[in-house]
Amino acid sequence: MIKVTRFLCAAFVMHAGAAFADDTAPDKVMYEDFSVQASLTGKAGDPVEGAKVFKDRGLGNCLACHQNADMSGDLFHGTVGPAVDGVADRWEPAQLRAIVSDAKQVFGEETVMPGFYSLKVGKDVAKDKAGKTILSAQQVEDVVAYLATLKE
């Protein structure tokens, strides 16, 4: 019984990247002046959930590349990207939404930061990931809400 429930949970989590009816589809996201003005879900993000997405290796795994003093209790912060400390002093929420959704729209094609709500991905995508975004629209909103709390 327990095993079955776990399996169902896992299946649910795997669909986290699937779109819901009211979400803006990945190819309909409007990038203007390195910003995305409208919430992808029409709802506000939850910064507490966003912090989880930021850490979780199966979700944003943002810590793999970014140091974050707010998470100094967690081990192993990567150095591939800049530290996100004070990121809300440098970027507006609409810009953060653009960076997280598709960093290439802001930093250019060369950036190594993945597009978390984009279907412009690499070749040979794993079968179970095909047609899916890394994060759901709501997860992007949650991360953006979390980043907006990072002021110095």
Add this chain to the structure above:
Amino acid sequence: MMAALQMPLTAQADPVDDALVIDDLEMVTRTKAPEGHPFDEVRSGWLYREAETRELEADSFQNPGMLYVEQGADIWNRIEGPEGKSCASCHNDAAVTMKGVGANYPKWDADAKRPINVELQIDKCRVENMGLEAYKFDHAEQKALTTYIKNQALGEPVKLDLSQGELQSWWDRGKELYYTRTGQLNFACASCHEANSGQYIRADHLSQGQANGFPTYRLKQADMVSLHNRFRGCIRDTRAEFPKAFSDELMALEVYVTWRGTGLSVETPSVRQ
């Protein structure tokens, strides 16, 4: 501007400046890159590992990979198959006949008209000279024999002869693949091992992704890991489907990646975390 932000915590991200001496033999772990190379200096992955991991590799008595070298020696001398031959029947003492051989692979195979690595050369001899079947990919004996043969070239500088057959065009193809982004995460080999070598990705200190230490003993897996297994792992980590071992794609990558390590000593069996 952004780089400045990460300065304080990345001071320790530089590779170490130690010398690697194995059995009184000093390894080349840094050397001037060959012409046309994206880096000025080619560096062994050993320089990027933790002190304990580096020490394990430096001490042949402690290095768990040496057990596989011993196992390889047993297979080398073992008579097997309908011809009643061992590898030693034709090649005698590997310390003499195989010295340096491992530093020059992949080579061009004129019969197959494609590059061949040590694993495939072993299969060739098993099939053509011993009446045996090729090993399944990553068969324990395949890894042990490959480790044994490469270990005979310990300390020898990696050097490919790209003028053999069509090896150059496979190098070209490998280079193209090295810069091709794959998977949902949209990374190329170069995203991690060129643009970000020296940085940390989570707990991993990114090296130049060199092939000179393979097969390598991985502490995490407590086993030998072949080069194509490593390639497939790195490709899988981009959330992509990965090619078959010894496929054209991975052979092309092996040619190109091995060339990127030109001049580094063969370190097999290297130890990695």
